[in-house]
Amino acid sequence: MRINDLPNDCLLMIFDQFHDLQQFPKLMKVCSRWKTLIQIRLKKVKHFDCTCLDSDFPQCFRLQVVGKCVSTENMNLLEKIRLTELLPNVKTINFQSSKNPCSCSTLAHLLANANPIEGLCFYNYEYNERHKCKLMRSVNELITPFLGEIKVLATHFDEVIRSYFKAFGHLKKLRTLGNSAVGGHVRFIHVGKFSKFMTNLKTLSVYCDHESETKHCAEYKYKIPVLEKLQYLDIGNCLSDCWTLKFLNFCPNLQYLAIKITVYRDPIRFDRIDKNYNVIGLEITISAWFHDEFIIQTVEKFPNCRYLCVHSNVSESVEIEVIKLLPHLSTLVFGSDSMSKDPNNIQAIKDYCQKHNRQIDYYINTKDENLANNELHRNFHRVFYNQYSLQNFR
Structure with a gap:
């Protein structure tokens, strides 16, 4: 099966995956059918x-x-x-x-x-x-x-x-x-x-x-x-x-x-x-x-x-x-990567939240x-x- 055997709808779905503007003039030169379909694609x-x-x-x-x-x-x-x-x-x-x-x-x-x-x-x-x-x-x-x-x-x-x-x-x-x-x-x-x-x-x-x-x-x-x-x-x-x-x-x-x-x-x-x-x-x-x-x-x-x-x-x-x-508060993030990551400090925060029935998602940096x-x-x-x-x- 050749690509031109595909119906127009399928070809349009393929052309929708192209985003580089420089590609479209080349595609339009393939044949008159492709040129028409590319024009439809670009109108979207x-x-x-x-x-x-x-x-x-x-x-x-x-x-x-x-x-x-x-x-x-x-x-x-x-x-x-x-x-x-x-x-x-x-x-x-x-x-x-x-x-x-x-x-x-x-x-x-x-x-x-x-x-x-x-x-x-x-x-x-x-x-x-x-x-x-x-x-x-x-x-x-x-x-x-x-x-x-x-x-x-x-x-x-x-x-x-x-x-x-x-x-x-x-x-x-x-x-x-x-x-x-x-x-x-x-x-x-x-x-x-x-x-x-x-x-x-x-x-x-x-x-x-x-x-x-x-x-x-x-x-x-x-x-x-x-x-x-x-x-x-x-x-x-x-x-x-x-x-x-x-x-x-x-x-x-x-x-x-x-x-x-x-x-x-x-x-x-x-x-x-x-x-x-x-x-x-x-x-x-x-x-x-x-x-x-x-x-x-x-x-x-x-x-x-x-x-x-x-x-x-x-x-x-x-x-x-x-x-x-x-x-x-339900999400708390401390985003400094240089922040102390002492496990004891982290556990102290979690223990406090548990003791006071606070359901908080706690993160120690934004790269988590x-x-x-x-x-x-x-x-x-x-x-x-x-x-x-x-x-x-x-």
């Missing part, structure tokens, strides 16, 4: 992944290509194709590059030759957020006009974010801003400036820098509306006495929170943060030599937390105190193979790390 594609990263980049930065998705790492190909013809139904584009030259012109070409998209993830790790190439200085004309239907926007380039909100923020279509999976936090200054357009936001990944704190945030802190629909929040690089932390008071319906606290000099004023009874998943990363105090002060603000992951070295007494503070079977852990990481929010459109 909803997500286009352009990941041009160096080989030493972490695997988490690379999208797992499945479902209605095709991909390429060929920058030259990206500058030639017309998505309206090749992939007419693409709704989301993930474009990451770690190589020179600047990839802004390639993105502009893709957007100008695509039908309206709903999701964009754009990062070039060779450049910082203030990057201003010739094209970026014309972002209002060459990139922004094609973002009017965007629901997911993830980029570290300030010019793209500012231009988008000035042009389309009033439509309040955005559901996701930033991307934790690729370390794609946006600067908190943009939240301060454009929060009035974020009332429909569901997922937000932000980080605080010194400039945002000292020059800008105080100006906007009394103008931020309550973001009632925000359920998933990732705060990176939360500084001492950071106003970004106080932003939690404007997010009453959070369910999942990841927060990284960096302490340089002054203590963090946890007393300025209201308790949140809706958070069920919490991840804390603390960079401070007096981290025990911060862990206690943080977790007590989220008394209904069911999943807690702490990236920090902590003492046995703090672990027990955390369990006392969180009566609904059994974590993959923990539903709360999977749910938390599915929100922030293991899948791009862009994939929701597949």
